[in-house]
Amino acid sequence: MFDLHRLRLLRELKHRGTLAAVAAALSYxxxxxxxxxSQLESEVGVPLLEPVGRRVRLTPQAEILVAHTEAVxxxxxxxxxxxxxxxxELTGTLRLASFQTAALALVPAALTRLRDAxxxxxxxxxxxxxxxxxxxxLARDFDLVVGEEYPDNPNPRSNELEQEDLCDDPLRLAQPDPALTADSASPTEALRALAGHPWVMEPQGTAARHWAMTLCRNAGFEPDVRFESTDLLLHLRLVELGHAAALLPDLVWNGRPPTIALRRLPRGHQARRIFTAVRRGRGRHPAIQACRDALRQATTP
Known part of the structure; x- marks a missing residue:
């Protein structure tokens, strides 16, 4: 019988990448x-790690063990x-991770419902x-994650996670100056009218940035991205002061009236998908179910 604790360490190494990261995460x-x-290698009787430069990687036999460990x-x-x-009665701790706009617009209301119930x-x-x-x-740092998926830019689907739709969040073109486009302009024409204007977007490598760049390129121009930040409240402020154009989701307003001119986006690019994710097998936990219910209620004004 293999030692489960050691198997979990091997699994942690697969997800975290280095022995130092595993040690830091688990306080070892x-x-x-x-x-x-090394003791697990002795139990199994075959090498589980092989050196790659100054790091190590899992052998094929280690990958087999990790797959069985995931099932256990x-x-x-x-x-x-x-x-x-x-x-x-629900007790214990639920660890929730959420991106910024959902953390501002949905999580506080969900926390109120959870506290009361x-x-x-x-x-x-x-x-x-x-x-x-x-x-x-996946590395078990959290129990529940609120995530986002942009139009025509689906996330990788992990077999180890279960996703559940939360809501659709409309996306709109935020104009620094309403006079830049005619009221009669189509969504694509409104985008093109901002081709020569500075833009604020999320950093390179994010799903939001990939979607935004694709949207502008499909409209026929390369955006002049002068400002980069994951903070959408900064995006909003730059638009309010006329420094940049942006693409903003409705959750930014958190029920308040918009403070800037907004335009619809071209068909097929008008909303991002908001979802919750848990590790497979954990969706039945009553704390997870209660939190998901509270988040769903928070999406309804």
Missing amino acids: SPSSVSQQL LERLERAEADIATSLT HPHLRVHVTQMEPERALPAL
């Missing part, structure tokens, strides 16, 4: 992690959910972009 020393993995941990997630369901459930919230939060969910 790197030498302790290395020693535990999924079953344990289900066992934990069944135990929690058998109790009459389940006062002994402790919710720990971290603001984090989905590009980092979803891998951290």
